[in-house]
Amino acid sequence: MILHSEQPNFERLADWLKESRYTMVLTGAGMSTESGVPDFRSKNGWWQNIDPRTVAAVAALQENYPLFHEFYSRRIKGLEQVKPHQGHYVLSDWQRRGLIQTLATQNVDGLHQHAGSLDVFELHGSIHSVRCHDCEAPAEKTDFLQGIPCRYCSGPLRPDVVLFGEMLPEDVWNAALAAVSRAELLLVIGTSLQVYPVNQLPALTLGRVAILNAEPTEMDSLFDLAIHGQAGNLLQAIDQVLSM
Ligand code: BV8
Secondary structure, eight states: OOOOTTHHHHHHHHHHHHHOSSEEEEEOGGGTGGGTOOOSSSTTSGGGSSOHHHHSBHHHHHHOHHHHHHHHHHHHHHTTTOOOOHHHHHHHHHHHTTSOSEEEESOOSOHHHHTTOOSOEETTEEEEEEEETTTOOEEOHHHHHTTOOOTTTOOOEEEEEOOBTSOOOHHHHHHHHHHHHHOSEEEEESOOOOSTTGGGHHHHOSSEEEEEESSOOTTGGGOSEEEESOHHHHHHHHHHHHHO
16 A cells, blocks of 8 residues: 555544544535546636636626626536546545535535435535526526527526525525534535635534645635645545545
């Protein structure tokens, strides 16, 4: 077995996972990059050439629908061939083994569900369903991709994601707050923790908080344990310790 320089930290986190009676996992775009989905704020992320507030926002939808439509159509098409990576499967296996109780994600790509995770809290919604922005009627993804307006009120179609300035889905947000208030361990994976209110969850955790991330975040000092590296590799290494 390859002894990784972080081995002592893997063993520490594996102990915490076994000791914790209620563990919550919170993931971000860094959980999907090893599946080929660009994240938002790394050097080759989505936002490098566009500011999120100019495109993932209600103002963009209302004032520059072609830009909004182009950005989300590109992302929907980009996801068609994308598959979960080993790290997604480790998390769904941990859920099955009772090592984690709640999985919340800021990702809208559905990869956790694709890898078998159940009851995933999609805090920022899902790109895989579409609705009318005006009358809220559900619509076909193909209508959105073809630029066809709402068949009921001719309003603009949009994916069921949470745009900047929009409230998070109340039931999902309240469930995430309830979960974090009882979590003995919150494991954060692949997020820069720059987006509110999701970035408040680590501070609201009464139990231990750990983060797996490619690079340090501004909130690293909040964590009891921070391990830097690729999520897929780290999760497999920790899973190896758990299986010993
Ligand atoms: C709200 C749409 C009220 C879906 C997204 C001024 C100051 C503070 C806050 C605000 C402000 N002005 C406005 C606000 C509020 C605003 C906000 O936070 N703005 C920030 C940017 C300043 N928030 C909102 O508007 C939210 N709504 O506040 O309503 C409210 C109040 C109370 C309760 C409820 C509601 C709505 C936020 C949702 C916005 N929608 N996207 C989509 O298109 O995807 S945000 C967008 O960023 C994505 O959803 C994404 O998930 C999210 C977070 O980004 P990350 O997931 O963290 O991704 P990022 O690239 O940043 O980081 C990836 C990390 O992974 C990096 O650190 C990288 O190093 C690492 N990594 C990369 N690869 C790997 C890896 N790590 C490990 N392994 C790897 N392989």
